[in-house]
Amino acid sequence: MNQTVKQMTSFIVMDILERVEKMRAEGVSDIISMEVGEPDFDIPSSSKSAVEQALRRSNTHYTHSLGDEPLRQAICDLYRREYGVEVTSDRVMLTSGSSPAILMAMLLLCNPGDEVILSNPGYSCYANFVRAAHAVPVEVPVDAHTGFCYDVRELHSYITPRTKAIFVNSPMNPAGTLxxxxxxxxxxxLGLPVVSDEIYHGLVYEGKAHSMLEFTDNTYVLNGFSKRFAMTGLRLGYMIAPQASMRDLRTLQQNLMICAPSLSQKAALAALNEALKEGGDAERMRHAYDERRRFLVPALRSIGFMIESNPAGAFYVFADARRFLNDSRFPSDCYGLALDLLEHTHVAVTPGIDFGSRGEGYLRFSYATSLENIQEAVRRLKDYLS
Ligand SMILES: Cc1ncc(COP(=O)(O)O)c(C=O)c1O
Incomplete structure (x- = not known):
């Protein structure tokens, strides 16, 4: 077995998911899933029609390796409209989900033994993409009082001559902070290439998300259609990269992926042209998430969780559960608490440890489920915790 693969860490939440499936197979029908990072909405209606039409027209062939030109242009328009930045369509590469874009960014930027900076806690797959490029993830501890963002003064001490990139993710998974x-x-x-994961842009309820492109061109922006447009299964993402990297990125794409899925590109173009209109599907979904968030955050606080930093975006709340973990009536670690919650309340959540060692003590609640489900989950948690 390849050593790099062996070093990769698996998702602990998969244990929870497997347990959920087992319980459902045994006839437990009232499980409320707040562990998944996936929108509970259908894809925008315009995207559905676009896929149906594309299928009828047999648009089922390879596309340009960077993706369809009208879609790349629409992405440039989106970045101009939302952030006032000018990018040309030859800097945009469509990928099958943003995940392969992260992989290609790492393959492009790193030689074996190079270092890439990321936050702990943070999105746990980043470290595995770094390892896939035979590079070394360098974890920088972050915590609630900075909204789980880097303290730039501290960051300096993690930079070495081998540092080749730094990850940023705002709004961030798991805390939803900006x-x-x-x-x-x-x-x-700092002058390092910044890999800016902007996948939760468009799902911001307070304040404004900024693109790294507003601050530097030395950035590899990752974005996609999974979250804002509820298209997880259509697997469509993109990267906006410096002009000088495009030739190499194209070579990587041509060899490793060929191109992004053609039908999904049609769905994505319809999403940008139609779903983003005032009163359209994107706005409807965003409103629903915000309504849930406005209920969930104070409700979790009222039953004893601490939420220090404002979850202003994405669809997650990273709740400090240490008060319960220090109470002998409950398990003493977040993984044990998540399993115990599932067992006794049938509410599934993600243990904070899934996002790095410094996530211990926390539970991540996803509000990508209906308000009714969330209200019921809070009722059950309240009973369990008291
Ligand atoms: C922060 C972050 N980045 C990237 C992804 C990957 O998204 P996709 O490959 O579906 O575009 C996820 C998925 O949960 C995520 O949370």
Whole structure:
């Protein structure tokens, strides 16, 4: 077995998911899933029609390796509209989900033994993409009082001559917090390539998300259609990269992926042209998430969880459960607590440890489920915790 694969860590939440499936197979029918990071909505209606039409027209062949030109242009328009940045369509590459874009960014930027900076806690797959490029993930501890964002002064001590990139993710998974433009600017000024994961852009309820492109061109922006447009299974993402990297990225794409799925590209173009219109599907979904968030955050606080940093985006709340873990009536670690909650309340959540060692003590609640489900989950948690 390849050593790099062996080093990769698996998702602990998969244990929870497997347990959920087993319980359902045994006839437990009232499980409320708040562990998944996947929208509970259908894809936008315009995207559905676009796929049906594309299928009728047999648009089922390879596309240009970078993706369809009208879609790449629409992505440039989106970034101009939302962030006031000018990018040309030859800097945009469509990928099958944003995940392969992260992989290709790492393959492009790193030689074996190079280092890439990421936060702990943070999205746990980043470290595995770094390992896939035979590079070394360097974890920088972050915590609730900075909204789980880097303290740039501390960041300096993690940078070495081998550092080849730094990951940023705002709004961030697991905490839904936003990075301030001041911090983004400071990170940009470090002069390192910034891999900016903007997958939760468009799902912001307070404040404004900024693109790294507003601060530097030395950035590899990752984005996609999974979250904002509820298209997880259509597997469509993209990267906006510096002009000078496009030739190599294209070579990687041509060899490793060929191109992004053609039908999904049609769905994505319809999403950008139609679903984003005022009162359209994207706005409807965003409103629903915000309504859930406005209920969930105070409700979790009222039953004893601490939420120090404002979950202003994405669809997650990262709740500090240490008060319960220090109480002998409950398990003493977040994984045990998540399993115990599932067992006794039939509410599934993700243990914070899934996002790095510094996630211990936390539970991640996803509000990508109906308000009714969330209200019922809180009722059950309240009973269990008291
Ligand atoms: C922060 C973050 N980045 C990237 C992804 C991958 O998304 P996809 O490959 O569906 O575009 C996820 C999925 O949960 C995520 O949370």
């Amino acid at each position: 990075m301030s433009p001041e911090v983004m600017k400071e990170i940009a000024s």
